[in-house]
Amino acid sequence: MLEIKNLAVSYGKNEVLKNVNLTFAPGMIHGVLGINGAGKSTLFNTIYGFKKPNAGSAQFQNRTIQNGDIGFMETSCYFYPMMTGFEYLKLLGIQNQDFDFNKWNELFELPLHEYVENYSTGMKKKLAFIGVIAMDRPILILDEPFNGVDIESNEKLLQLLIRLKSTNKIIIIASHIIESVTRICDRINLLENGIIKTTFEKTEFPILEKELKDSIKLKIDDVLEGLV
Amino acid sequence: MNTIFTFLHFRIKQFSRSIREIGIPLFLILLLVTTGLTFKILVFLSEVQGIEMGIFSLVIIASIHLARKDTHFLKSLTVSRPLLFLAEYSLLLLPVSILLLFLGKIEPAIYWQLGMLPVLLFPAGNFKNNKIAPLVNLDKIPFKYFEIKLGLRRMFFGIVSLYVLALGCSFFIGTLILFSIFLLLILPAFFQEFEPKEMIVLEYEKGNFLRNKICSHLLIFQIALLPHYLLFLFYHFEMWYLGLACFVVLSLGIIFNIVYKYASYRPSVSKIFSNTFQTVFLATLFMPGLVLASIGMIIYFWRKANKNLVYYYA
Numbered sequence: 001m002l003e004i005k006n007l008a009v010s011y012g013k014n015e016v017l018k019n020v021n022l023t024f025a026p027g028m029i030h031g032v033l034g035i036n037g038a039g040k041s042t043l044f045n046t047i048y049g050f051k052k053p054n055a056g057s058a059q060f061q062n063r064t065i066q067n068g069d070i071g072f073m074e075t076s077c078y079f080y081p082m083m084t085g086f087e088y089l090k091l092l093g094i095q096n097q098d099f100d101f102n103k104w105n106e107l108f109e110l111p112l113h114e115y116v117e118n119y120s121t122g123m124k125k126k127l128a129f130i131g132v133i134a135m136d137r138p139i140l141i142l143d144e145p146f147n148g149v150d151i152e153s154n155e156k157l158l159q160l161l162i163r164l165k166s167t168n169k170i171i172i173i174a175s176h177i178i179e180s181v182t183r184i185c186d187r188i189n190l191l192e193n194g195i196i197k198t199t200f201e202k203t204e205f206p207i208l209e210k211e212l213k214d215s216i217k218l219k220i221d222d223v224l225e226g227l228v
Numbered sequence: 229m230n231t232i233f234t235f236l237h238f239r240i241k242q243f244s245r246s247i248r249e250i251g252i253p254l255f256l257i258l259l260l261v262t263t264g265l266t267f268k269i270l271v272f273l274s275e276v277q278g279i280e281m282g283i284f285s286l287v288i289i290a291s292i293h294l295a296r297k298d299t300h301f302l303k304s305l306t307v308s309r310p311l312l313f314l315a316e317y318s319l320l321l322l323p324v325s326i327l328l329l330f331l332g333k334i335e336p337a338i339y340w341q342l343g344m345l346p347v348l349l350f351p352a353g354n355f356k357n358n359k360i361a362p363l364v365n366l367d368k369i370p371f372k373y374f375e376i377k378l379g380l381r382r383m384f385f386g387i388v389s390l391y392v393l394a395l396g397c398s399f400f401i402g403t404l405i406l407f408s409i410f411l412l413l414i415l416p417a418f419f420q421e422f423e424p425k426e427m428i429v430l431e432y433e434k435g436n437f438l439r440n441k442i443c444s445h446l447l448i449f450q451i452a453l454l455p456h457y458l459l460f461l462f463y464h465f466e467m468w469y470l471g472l473a474c475f476v477v478l479s480l481g482i483i484f485n486i487v488y489k490y491a492s493y494r495p496s497v498s499k500i501f502s503n504t505f506q507t508v509f510l511a512t513l514f515m516p517g518l519v520l521a522s523i524g525m526i527i528y529f530w531r532k533a534n535k536n537l538v539y540y541y542a
Contacts, residue, residue, distance in 0.1 A: 045495075045496070048425070049425075049495075049540060049541070050425070050495040050496055050540070052539070067425075067429045067432075067433070067541060068429065068433070072425075074496065078424055078496070078498050079424070080374060080378070080421060080423050080424065080427065081378055081421055082377070082378045082381040082382060083374070083377075083378075087371070090371070091371050091374075091426075091427060091430070092426055094371070094430060095430075131426075135426065
């Protein structure tokens with residue numbers, strides 16, 4: 001179990017997360033939804049240790065979370081320069097001797113012996129995804145995993161995530177593609193202005209979709225009235 | 229014209245932000261060091277001819293122009309790009325021109341200011357080509373030396389040819405010194421990129437991260453240079469202290485680049501924000517009487533690197 005307790009994070013005077021409390025159970029896919037600037041990436045960066053919280057903590061199995069607990073795929077994947085895809089995967093899978101790179105790569109057919117710099121955005125996403133799997137960590141945090149990925153690979157990613165659930169991992173996803181999130185997630189947390197506004201269970205997803213669509217329509221109508 | 233002024237204004241703002249990033253106390257130290265350098269430049273300028281200044285200016289601006297990374301952004305502007313480059317480079321060259329005019333060197337000042345003009349005929353940012361396939365298989369080098377792999381892949385032919393050339397010319401007394409200076413200048417290219425968190429964690433968890441990294445890199449660099457030291461001693465044994473000086477200075481350079489990298493490290497950032505301190509460090513190595521300052525910088529950044537790593541990874 002991953003527990004986020006009373007987490008507060010700020011950038012200077014700007015309070016981005018305010019007393020966030022969340023629980024992520026293993027064997028489930030958890031979604032985190034929110035508009036740009038809602039605090040999703042800050043939440044992930046804080047759990048991962050990129051950002052120190054002002055207050056609160058992240059506890060995994062009743063102890064402070066450690067570096068080796070999480071496999072994190074960031075929104076914009078950064079790779080060390082002049083490194084081939086194969087070298088990248090070999091490095092991440094160094095503690096996972098059973099990991100079969102070539103077998104996993106059959107899924108996405110990446111040119112593993114080329115420099116990662118030469119990959120397209122979608123290819124980089126897929127490589128980062130295999131890298132996260134190669135690390136074999138109990139917690140997977142995926143920030144916008146479907147961005148820039150083609151339709152076929154998107155479907156493969158979804159299927160793969162559903163299968164990964166059975167390995168009892170904690171999987172946390174943030175995405176703007178609501179259809180993908182509602183399809184695979186078991187629980188969705190709606191983040192708004194740094195606080196968890198509502199948590200939706202699978203049966204409540206239609207309500208969530210309707211709520212989101214209605215609120216967006218309301219905003220559009222309000223702003224565009226008289227403009228378009 | 230408005231766009232050009234806005235752009236130049238933006239550049240000046242960027243410069244003032246860099247000073248703020250460095251911090252006023254450190255900026256003052258930097259100023260002191262550069263004052264020494266400026267004095268040397270003044271002595272040099274009092275002797276040069278106009279045409280030499282023109283060539284000097286051309287080389288400097290060409291190196292900036294061909295390595296520009298903002299060409300895609302500039303294409304989105306409606307302003308004439310050569311005009312924009314002209315305004316930017318003129319502003320950049322202006323302080324030295326003023327210095328030359330102050331010294332009464334009118335002709336060199338004109339050459340200095342106009343020497344860069346041919347650069348405007350060439351498209352900017354065409355120098356770097358990342359679409360080169362791996363030229364050398366470096367699988368034999370262990371992963372923990374990824375900085376060495378990166379540096380070798382980036383400059384393989386340059387490094388190898390100069391390495392062989394320096395070996396071949398080792399009977400000249402200055403070869404080792406020149407080769408050491410070349411290595412000191414290219415060292416930052418090995419260590420200016422930050423690795424993703426996972427790559428640090430793998431080594432950090434073994435303990436003594438910084439010390440182990442420095443020791444292993446010193447060892448591998450100096451072993452690679454061993455033939456040069458041996459040949460130097462073979463040909464010029466009576467000048468053994470020069471070989472020792474090269475060994476010490478290169479070791480200091482390697483240590484500094486590693487500690488500076490981790491002192492500047494921030495997760496989610498891909499490379500060192502500013503190379504100012506690397507330049508200052510080199511200046512302290514080359515200026516007599518300031519070698520102690522270089523050791524002081526190593527100690528300062530070592531502590532900072534340790535604090536930084538503890539903050540993110542302990």
